[in-house]
Amino acid sequence: MDKVKNNLVPECWRAGTPATNHGGCFWTDGKKLYSYKLMIGDTCENTGAKVLRDHTSGGKWAYHSQTTSVHVGKARIFADIVD
Structure with a gap:
């Protein structure tokens, strides 16, 4: 899993690519997004x-x-639906 800056984690989620921030508290497996x-x-x-x-x-x-x-907030612009 790639380590990326916080603002890139939601972009990776959107693209379906696993990624985590430097501290591991904001991450995606490409399908789900976690805080x-x-x-x-x-x-x-x-x-x-x-x-x-x-x-x-x-x-x-x-x-x-x-x-x-x-x-x-960072993920909002990459979501199709905000529930």
Whole structure:
């Protein structure tokens, strides 16, 4: 798995390429996107659409941390659907 800068992890998720940030707390296997051990993004098996779970303070899913909120924010532009 390639180590990349934080802002490139969601781009790798979009491209279907495994990647992790330098600390290993923001990573993707190419299909799912994680902030720490929390899955924040997934790929639809039928359509290939990238679906991001909004784990920010105002989002549908539970708020976890400021860092996770930052990870969600970085991934937002690469998602087809923000849930």
